[in-house]
Amino acid sequence: MGYLYIIGTIIFTVYGQLVLKWQVDQAGSLPGALWEKLVFLLQLLLNPWIISGFLSAFLAALCWMAAMTKFNISFAYPFMSLSFVLVFLLSAVLFGDPVTIHKVVGLALVVAGLVVTSQSM
Template sequence: MHWTPTIWTAGWRDRAPCAGHDAPLSAGRSRRRDLPAALIFQAPFCMSYVFIGMTILLTAYGQLVLKWQVGVHGHLLASPIQPLNLLQLLLKPWVISAFVAAFGASLCWMAALSRMPLSRAYPYMAINFFIVALFAAVLFREQLDAYKIAGTLIIMLGVVVLSRSVA
């Protein structure tokens, strides 16, 4: 079987599965629309991976922004924590953007899970370890020693192994 340049439009329950992009959809409930080959990808592509990627990026963004804002406004969290100070921190625009990113990541994650089994999707979330560790070292001068690098590589290897599993 080889993939042909068509786009299937259907409800999420009728879509072609990720592993078999050219699998037929259920009859009667979906439409097929042919497009010029120049307008679409020539290789199998699955939206679930786009949603997983967006989840990873939004999650990493939120973590890095929260770390940055707590570093800048750490005095608001001095012991004992005062409710008014905490509210001031929570209402900072960058902190709000981190929470919006977390909400967006949750929406993307739900979209990914509607298209892919959890056991296949969840290993990709380990990529966050790599992204956050790398950017924390660059942006916040956090130490990235041999143990963190080795641990991150082991996690990434685990992602590769788990992603090869047929789910």
């Protein structure tokens, strides 16, 4: 069951990041004037998708707390790096974010670190 809590943490984290990026992209650039910035950000905060992203972050935190009851943090925390990998891959597919050799090598190193760390339990 502990691994399901970690998976829940990752899924909710990735969902929240992707939804926030999607909605911020749709809203456009941050205005220059202070008052316009405040109105812009308030409109974003009232957006149901943005609210779902914040709710997702809250659910991720609940899953993480549950995972902490099952695992040492030194074992569980490296699994959070999977969220980096998933956000990278999904942002490339969904938003057309660039995929460079440097990013791929960096993510491969993150995954290698996860594999090494998970073997040390």
